[in-house]
Amino acid sequence: MLKVFSRISRRRALQGAAAGVVAFGLLLWWLLPLGDEPPTGTITFSTGTRLGVYQEYGKLLRTELDRDMPGLKVTLANSDGSQENVARVATGDADFTIAAADAVGAYEMDGKPGAAGLRGVARLYDDYVQLIVPRDSDIDSVTDLRGKRVAIGPNRSGVRLIANRVLTAAGIDPKKDIKPLAAGIDTGPDLLRRGKIDAFFWSGGLPTDGLKDLAKNYAFRFVPIEASLVAKMHEEGDATRYYRATNMPESAYPTIQRGSTVPTIAVSNLLMTRKDVNARLTEWITKTVIKSRDGIGKQVHSAQLVDLRTAIYTDPLVLHEGARRYYRSVKP
DSSP: OHHHHHHHHHHHHHHHHHHHHHHHHHHHHHHSOSSSSOOOEEEEEEOOSTTSHHHHHHHHHHHHHHHHOTTEEEEEEOOSSHHHHHHHHHTTSOSEEEEEHHHHHHHHHTTOTTGGGEEEEEEEEEEEEEEEEETTOSOOSGGGGTTSEEEOOOTTSHHHHHHHHHHHHTTOOTTTTSEEEOOOTTTHHHHHHTTSOSEEEEEESSSOHHHHHHHHHOOEEEOOOOHHHHHHHHTTOGGGGGOEEEEEOTTSSHHHHTTOOEEEEEEEEEEEEETTSOHHHHHHHHHHHHHTHHHHHTTSGGGGGOOTTTTTOOTTSOBOHHHHHHHHHTOO
């Protein structure tokens, strides 16, 4: 009887050990990069303007990629923002980038060079449109911008694209009814502080460092962008379908918002590449993006919203084959 019990105990112990090995193997599979050897080579990642979320996210992601793929050299290239980023990837001047869905949609609908070769890697986080004015300003709505000096973003930025659409929806001609300036988050805050402009548009993740810094020593507020304007923008069709009415949470800039939300517009950001970029490389990069969420999110709050369940929704782009491989491999 004792011998039988010993055999059963030994068998159970072996089964438990085997299960432990399998579990440990699965853990290693998740923590370690895909494949036997990490991809090598050189890629260019187009980011954005100084003090913007694209630039900060790009820097942190490069650190994570260096850790997972030490033989891969990642060159970061600053840009005006979404519109320039899409064009760079489409024409081969960059390999990966982040861009807002409306800018991607507009590029495709205009049939610009390389549009058919664009592919999605992951849906990241949402940009929020932020219209900033001095706290004592007489500007209380978008229509009050008429005749004012307004920074609407660099020429090839996503900010410029969406600011022009917001203004048009409010009945304001961006070229005639305001005094437009091509300033972004890198220069707009200082221009406002020095009284050189009356307002500026920004579209980015929450919170944005450039506005957090401004809040430390300057009293400003946000002008609401009402849902009625979003509805008017939707009437245009095309890429405006990527906009949705929402509220900027009171936690974004607590000292400025003082417990209040702000009606505004949100649009999703996409990590993107081209069809001809190596599938194995793209698979590795996709995994790094997903598994580095918490680490990057400690410094870029909006990155905490990167989610495996929603990352696959890269409309208007179809997923790159490498990204698709990764999502299939982790599908429950």
